[in-house]
Amino acid sequence: xxxxxxxxxxxxxxxxxxxxxxxxxxxVRYLQGKIIGKVELLSFKLKDEANLETLIQDVxxxxxxxxxxxxxxxxxxxxxxxxxxxxxxxxxxDRHIDGVVxxxxxxxxxxxxxxxxxxxxNWQGALFPTCRSGLYKIxxxxxxxxxxxxxxxxxxxxxxxxxxxxxEKLVEEMTKLINWFNTELSIDPVLKAAIAHLWFVTIHPFxxxxxxxxxxxxxxxxxxxxxxxxxxxxxxxxxxxxRKGYYDILEKTxxxxxxxxxxxxxxxxxxxxxxxxxxxxxxxxxxxxHFWTINASKISNDRQRLMLNKLMDNFEGNLTSxxxxxxxxxxxxxxxxxxxxxxxxxxxxxxxxxxxxTNYELNW
Numbered sequence: 001x002x003x004x005x006x007x008x009x010x011x012x013x014x015x016x017x018x019x020x021x022x023x024x025x026x027x028v029r030y031l032q033g034k035i036i037g038k039v040e041l042l043s044f045k046l047k048d049e050a051n052l053e054t055l056i057q058d059v060x061x062x063x064x065x066x067x068x069x070x071x072x073x074x075x076x077x078x079x080x081x082x083x084x085x086x087x088x089x090x091x092x093x094d095r096h097i098d099g100v101v102x103x104x105x106x107x108x109x110x111x112x113x114x115x116x117x118x119x120x121x122n123w124q125g126a127l128f129p130t131c132r133s134g135l136y137k138i139x140x141x142x143x144x145x146x147x148x149x150x151x152x153x154x155x156x157x158x159x160x161x162x163x164x165x166x167x168e169k170l171v172e173e174m175t176k177l178i179n180w181f182n183t184e185l186s187i188d189p190v191l192k193a194a195i196a197h198l199w200f201v202t203i204h205p206f207x208x209x210x211x212x213x214x215x216x217x218x219x220x221x222x223x224x225x226x227x228x229x230x231x232x233x234x235x236x237x238x239x240x241x242x243r244k245g246y247y248d249i250l251e252k253t254x255x256x257x258x259x260x261x262x263x264x265x266x267x268x269x270x271x272x273x274x275x276x277x278x279x280x281x282x283x284x285x286x287x288x289x290h291f292w293t294i295n296a297s298k299i300s301n302d303r304q305r306l307m308l309n310k311l312m313d314n315f316e317g318n319l320t321s322x323x324x325x326x327x328x329x330x331x332x333x334x335x336x337x338x339x340x341x342x343x344x345x346x347x348x349x350x351x352x353x354x355x356x357x358t359n360y361e362l363n364w
Contacts, residue, residue: 003255004162004163004254004255005202005253005254005255005256005257005258006164006165006173006202006203006254008257008258010258011257011258012176012177012180012199012258013258014195014198014199014258014260015258015259015260016259016260016261016264017261020261020265021191021261021264021265021268024265024268024269024272025188025190025191025268027272028190028268028271028272028275029188029190031272031275031276032190032225032226032275035232035233035275035278035279035282036226036227036228036232038279038282039230039232039282042282042285042286045289046285046286046289047230048083048085048230049085049285049288049289050230050232050281050282050285051083051230051231051232052076052079052080052083052085053281053284053285054230054231054232054233054234054278054281055079055101055104055105055108055231056072056075056076056079057234057236057237057281058104058215058219058231058234058235058236058237059075059079059097059100059101059104060072060075061234061236061237061239061240062100062104062211062212062215062216062236062239062240063100063212064240065211065212065215065236065239065240065243065246066211066212070097070100071091071093071097072313072314073091074091074092074093074094074097075093075097075100075101076313077091077092077093078093078097078098078101079101079105082101082102082105083105083109095129096127096129096130099125099126099127099128099129100126100127100212102126103122103123103126103127103212103213103216104216104219106119106122106123107123107216107217107219107220107223108216108219108220108223108229108230108231109229109230110229113220113221113223113224114181114182115177115178115181115182115217115220116178117174117178120174120178120205120213121141121142122141123209123213123216124140124141124206124208124209124213125140125141127208127209127212127213128140128208128209133207133208133209138207138208139206139207140207143167143170143171143174143205143206144167144170144204144205144206144207145167146167146207147163147164147166147167148163148164148204148207149161149162149163149164150162150163150164150204150250161247161250161251161254162202162250162251162254162255164202164203164204164205165202165203165204170203170205173203173205174203174205177196177199177200177203180199181196181217181221189221189222189224189225190222190225190268190271191264192221192225193218193221193222193225193267194263194264194267194268195260195264196217196218196221197214197215197217197218197267198250198253198260198263200213200214200217201214201250202254215235215236215239218235219231219235219236222235222271232278232281232282233274233275233277233278233281234274234277234278235270235271235274237274237277238270238271238273238274238277239270241273242270245266246266246270249262249263249266250263284312287364288312290364291308291312291362291364295308295345295347298342298345298346298347299347300338300341301338303324303328303330303338304338304341304342304347306327306328307319307324307327307328307338308342308347308348308362310327311348311361311362312362312364318351318357318359318360318361319348319359319360319361320357320358320359320360321335321336321339321358322335324338324339339360342360343360346363347362347363348360348361348362348363349361349362349363
């Protein structure tokens with residue numbers, strides 16, 4: 001029978017090997033400064049666009065870690081609306097997606113980045129507006145009243161990664177965490193994000209939504225570390241890419257003691273890759289802006305603008321005239337006229353394959 005970390009005396013007196021993490025921490029802090037410096041060279045409009053793209057990744061990927069697939073276009077619409085950005089032609093989001101977005105924005109955009117019981121309750125309530133997780137009714141906006149395990153695997157093949165503290169200990173445990181988060185100033189802000197994530201996941205205070213809320217707390221603390229209220233890299237997207245390693249290191253740490261060097265090293269390496277990946281988002285935003293600077297005057301109608309934006313935002317498969325007709329709800333002839341107009345103006349190109357498989361791609 002495993003002795004879980006939270007069952008040990010003074011388990012939150014975390015400690016780590018400074019020599020083992022110092023180089024990695026310095027590299028992460030350097031990359032943070034570099035990415036913020038890169039963004040500072042952008043216009044306000046492009047900063048907003050980079051922030052939007054990063055937040056979309058954060059929301060979609062954090063939910064996907066839990067096996068929930070969100071519609072990226074609905075996420076885009078919800079975030080754009082709340083940030084006061086142009087959201088014309090975007091899909092109207094459902095109530096659940098609005099709730100996930102509200103939690104993430106409250107964690108990262110508001111200047112008052114403090115934790116409170118009420119704030120955490122509001123986040124969990126936003127994640128589950130119907131008070132249900134799938135088919136099951138769950139406790140909302142309150143600490144769980146029952147015991148819980150973190151498991152993976154199908155029915156009959158469950159793997160228990162760890163057991164969380166008993167329900168009767170939650171008030172004491174969460175009060176201690178909240179007070180620490182709001183008052184601890186002696187620890188490097190990035191290390192504080194790593195510790196806060198582990199601490200919250202260990203307590204697992206809610207009936208459901210613990211993983212997403214842990215990542216929101218992490219983003220809240222990382223935005224403090226960055227010194228900005230916008231997000232330009234996505235820790236959740238990187239955790240999703242390394243999901244197996246994430247659960248493995250959490251399980252290992254839960255069965256250890258308060259010496260958490262291995263967890264901090266994993267967290268910092270994950271964060272390092274997240275920041276490096278953010279260059280792709282920023283470069284794409286700049287490329288998109290350059291495309292529109294050159295081609296905006298060549299666009300004849302809103303259908304063309306809509307489809308060109310979709311092509312730049314992870315369009316699935318190849319663009320064909322039949323896809324154009326279906327997505328813009330026009331006839332095949334109208335779709336072909338729209339496409340031919342853009343080809344003649346050099347905005348899009350006919351791909352090499354021809355005949356029945358004729359498709360088109362952006363000229364950028």
